[in-house]
Amino acid sequence: xxxxxxxxxxxxxxxxxxxxxxxxxxxxxxxxxxxxxxxxxxxxxxxxxxxxxxxxxxxxxxxxxxxxxxxxxxxxxxxxxxxxxxxxxxxxxxxxxxxxxxxxxxxxxxxxxxxxxxxxxxxxxxxxxxxxxxxxxxxxxxxxxxxxxxxxxxxxxxxxxxxxxxxxxxxxxxxxxxxxxxxxxxxxxxxxxxxxxxxxxxxxxxxxxxxxxxxxxxxxxxxxxxxxxxxxxxxxxxxxxxxxxxxxxxxxxxxxxxxxxxxxxxxxxxxxxxxxxxxxxxxxxxxxxxxxxxxxxxxxxx
Numbered sequence: 001x002x003x004x005x006x007x008x009x010x011x012x013x014x015x016x017x018x019x020x021x022x023x024x025x026x027x028x029x030x031x032x033x034x035x036x037x038x039x040x041x042x043x044x045x046x047x048x049x050x051x052x053x054x055x056x057x058x059x060x061x062x063x064x065x066x067x068x069x070x071x072x073x074x075x076x077x078x079x080x081x082x083x084x085x086x087x088x089x090x091x092x093x094x095x096x097x098x099x100x101x102x103x104x105x106x107x108x109x110x111x112x113x114x115x116x117x118x119x120x121x122x123x124x125x126x127x128x129x130x131x132x133x134x135x136x137x138x139x140x141x142x143x144x145x146x147x148x149x150x151x152x153x154x155x156x157x158x159x160x161x162x163x164x165x166x167x168x169x170x171x172x173x174x175x176x177x178x179x180x181x182x183x184x185x186x187x188x189x190x191x192x193x194x195x196x197x198x199x200x201x202x203x204x205x206x207x208x209x210x211x212x213x214x215x216x217x218x219x220x221x222x223x224x225x226x227x228x229x230x231x232x233x234x235x236x237x238x239x240x241x242x243x244x245x246x247x248x249x250x251x252x253x254x255x256x257x258x259x260x261x262x263x264x265x266x267x268x269x270x271x272x273x274x275x276x277x278x279x280x281x282x283x284x285x286x287x288x289x290x291x292x293x294x295x296x297x298x299x300x301x302x
Contacts, residue, residue, distance in 0.1 A: 020073045020131075021047035022096055027062035027150070028113045039150035040082070040115050041091035046135055049073075056137035059150035065109035072098045073131035074107070077156050082118035090140070090152030092118045096132065126158035129275035133159035160275035162209060166297040167237045169265035169287065179258040188253040191266055193284045194245040200277035207244040209271060210281060214241040232287055236267020237300060239283025252286055263289045270297070 025043035042059025047066075080093035093114050097104040104123070108114075126132060138153035172189060198206055256262055265287045270280045 020049060020071075020098075021067050021069050022074070022094075022107070022109070023047060023053075023064055023066040024094065024109050024112075025059065025062045025064050026093075026109075026112050026114050029115050039090070040117070041093060042139075042150045044094060044135060044137060044151065044154060046132065048133075054133075054135060056135045056154075057139040058137075059139050061150060063112040065112035065114070067096070067107040067109050070098050070105075070107065072100065075099045075126040075131055075158070076104055076123050077132065078106075078123045079121045079154060080116075080118045081121055081152075090149035091154065092116075094154065097123065124156075127160075127275055129273070130158040130160045132156050160273040160277060162213065163272045163274045165213065165237075165272070165300050166270045167233050167240075167300055168268055168270075168297045169232065169236060169293055169295040170268055170282070171263070171295055172266055172286070173254075173256075173262070173264035174292065175256060175262050177257065177259050177261040181258040184255045184257050186253050187256050187264075188251060190249055191252050191282075191284070191286070192247060192249050193243050193282050194247045196247055196268070196280050196282045198277075198279035200275065201273060201279050203246070206271075206279040206281075209273075209279075210241045210244050213271065214238070232265070232267070232289075232293060233298060233300065235285055235287060236265075236283060237269050239267050239285035240269035240281040243281055243283050250284075254286065254288060261290050263292050265289070265293060265295065 023045045024041060026041055027039045039059065039061050042062045043055065043064075045053045045055035045058075047053055074096040076097035076099065078095045078097075079091065082090060082092050093108075093116075095106045095108050097106050099105075134157040136155040136157070137151055139151045140149045172191070173187060195203060195206055201209075254262075254264060267283045267285060267287065268280055269283075270278060272278045
């Protein structure tokens with residue numbers, strides 16, 4: 001038996017209106033006798049904050065039971081495992097834990113009688129600020145003869161959530177235009193686009209989070225912004241998040257009229273995660289203005 005079917009993560013863009021549960025399919029004690037084969041734990045599913053269920057490979061025996069909901073997510077787990085014997089059930093039970101100011105609180109399923117054989121393997125923890133978001137299971141297919149085990153292993157994966165998103169403009173060129181001449185010249189600069197920095201977050205995760213943000217965050221997030229005009233903020237945000245690529249350097253240019261003021265900016269978006277990690281993406285849209293803009297960071301999602 002091998003671990004199979006790593007399922008997609010629960011959504012991790014925001015924690016608003018979050019609710020988290022898990023459910024398990026468990027076969028009760030089958031009693032003694034040669035024909036009474038115990039399998040105990042057959043299936044585990046996570047119930048995400050949007051109601052979506054994330055399940056890996058599943059067994060077919062037993063009754064479903066569910067935990068109660070919590071609004072904080074789960075950040076630790078413990079697994080009850082029966083050691084190998086003539087009639088081994090493999091996995092028997094699992095508890096998930098939420099972390100709060102008073103420590104860890106255990107959540108278990110109800111609605112089904114869960115056997116108590118075996119030994120608890122000991123709590124395993126997500127890193128600070130991360131929550132359990134995906135699952136991978138090892139499940140034995142039913143046998144025509146011999147000892148059926150069903151679910152005999154589980155891997156739980158932790159994800160962090162977006163804590164806040166900030167947009168700012170990086171000033172590239174500024175001229176006040178104090179000459180009376182109406183002639184032009186061309187200014188050429190190198191710009192860096194794509195993933196310009198990251199901390200504690202790998203490239204694949206950064207691009208995945210950026211894609212989710214780009215698809216889910218509406219322009220209403222910019223309403224009421226102070227300092228940076230909404231149109232510039234929108235462009236900076238959109239351009240940065242769509243530049244989901246490795247850091248790239250290219251050349252760009254623009255025309256400058258001697259008599260006119262010109263201010264040129266590049267938009268950047270920084271995403272801060274709940275586990276302390278962050279990453280910054282730089283867009284390829286160069287924004288021009290005839291007046292100086294406020295380049296201060298503005299939060300577009302908190």
